[in-house]
Amino acid sequence: MAADNSEFEVVIVGGGAAGIATAASLHKREPSLKIAIIEPSGKHYYQPGWTMVGGGVFDSGQTVRDMASVMPDYVSWIRQSVTAFEPDTNEVVLADGSRVKYIFLVVAAGIKLDWDAVEGLSDTLGRNGVTSNYRFDLAPYTWQLVQELRSGRALFTQPPMPIKCAGAPQKAMYLSCSEWERRGVLSDIEVEFHNAGGVLFGVADYVPALMEYVARYGISLDLNERLTAVDGGAKTATFETENGSKTVDFDMLHVCPPQTAPDFIRSSPLAGEGGWVEVDQETLRHKRFDNIFALGDCCSAPNAKTAAAARKQAPIVATNLLAAILEKPLPSKYDGYGSCPLTVERGKIVLAEFGYRGKLLPSFPDWALDGRKPTRRAWVLKADILPKIYWEAMLKGREWLVKPGKLG
Incomplete structure (x- = not known):
């Protein structure tokens, strides 16, 4: 779609896991929002599956779908790259020189593999x-x-x-x-x-x-x-x-x-220390621009950069952004949750789940699944359940086990 002179209530930079999940969480709560996602790629990847491809468990085709098949029909998909942010005028500059205006901006642009x-x-x-x-x-x-x-x-x-x-x-x-x-x-x-x-x-x-x-x-x-x-x-x-x-x-x-923050973020006014989008680690709101939020790999929150973290962050950004629209206090708090299913052998996984400062944040009681020990149950979760949760829940606003925690 043409981007010149376009204005949206919410513009999301990045159509990966974090970006689409945030759009889904926003739409679930406020279907009338005019949302755009800026994403140049024609493919969408389930990146957590690549470990399993390298281990001979998954076929690579299980980890990719056409972007058009996962891009929500309630958003405007702008298939371009972002080259610059101009937060003083609430504009995003695209590769072809056009601009997209926003009222609120969400940056979910991933990470640069250098x-x-x-x-x-x-x-x-x-x-x-x-x-x-x-x-x-x-x-x-x-x-x-x-x-x-x-x-x-x-x-x-x-x-x-x-x-x-x-x-x-x-x-x-x-x-x-x-x-x-x-x-x-x-x-x-x-x-x-x-x-x-x-x-x-x-x-x-x-x-x-x-x-x-x-x-x-x-x-x-x-x-x-x-x-x-x-x-x-x-x-x-x-x-x-x-x-x-x-x-x-x-x-x-x-x-x-x-790995580093993407170049167009590192050189932008949004960047803080290390080049990451500078956010409050609990609200995920930008520290200097109140109408900007960020999540996923590109933000400065000191959590583990995982798809599980983005899944937890998306509804937090959604609830906080909607509160900001109404000029209300931000209600939701991110505890730094991330998950790393460590595939220690074929058929067993150590399910690491933790938050800020290494605090353990298990999703299950120890009697059901002790993440500190290698288990077959954790392998089934990684191999059979999590891909379905990704494609059918996370990208569609079904927030299983990721209800936002409250501030205060």
Whole structure:
């Protein structure tokens, strides 16, 4: 649709999980709202499924649908990219130079995967044994490499935080090891986890269970090591460590790329520290512009950047935005909830659920599902239930288990 001189009550930047879920939550509460979603992509991806594609559990086709099939019919879809924000005039500037006016703005623009931040990585992705479950087209290559490898060295890397789904780099590793163990070749494969951070996982309650799998699979845990360069032809990876740099040979390399806020956000008036959209971590309202909210991976709230977080945030933004329209106090509070189903072996998951400052926020009582232990029930949740919740509930305003908490 044409964007020039268009004005909407609510403009949402981003048609991913957070953006569409917010539109659905708004429409559920106030169907008369004139809403636009600005989103250039023709495809919509269920990104949490890519770990399962890389582990040979899902087919990649299960994780993608045409954007037109998930874009709500009650919104105006503006299929363009945003290049700038002009909050003083309540306008968004698009790639073709046109502008969209808004009364309220919601920014749900995701995160930038900075593949070029690692020297040589972009040139070798998808070949020479170099892969990543962070891309739809590469996750099948991960599974191909896992199936082909019978001996040698497999490296798995994790960059500095924040990143999308902090557990995904090690999920790939555990599922790979589980397959190698099943085939009886794990003892012939050296598995190394090179993590730029100083701990295996940021919430201590889940570390004991994870360390049991590190020991079971014979994984070398290399902390405070950041991937800086890859030479695909030579099959070497270079890391910056506390004692300088080191270069390691590999037969398979799974990379999690460094990640930042999108460029057009970092250079905008909306950005705060680190380039993220600067919001109050409880209300998700911008700290300087009262008619702007943000959620999902692009916002500054110090929560884990996961689809589960966006699912919890969407109704909070919706209720708070509607209160702002009526010039009433904002009613809803975000507690930092995020979830990371850690696939420790095929058929079992450690279901990490936590909020701000690492507080455990389980959705189920321990007798039903203790997230600190690997369980089959958590695997069924991840493999069978959560995809249905995503496509049929989250994107359609059905807010199961995510009722907004109250402020005060």
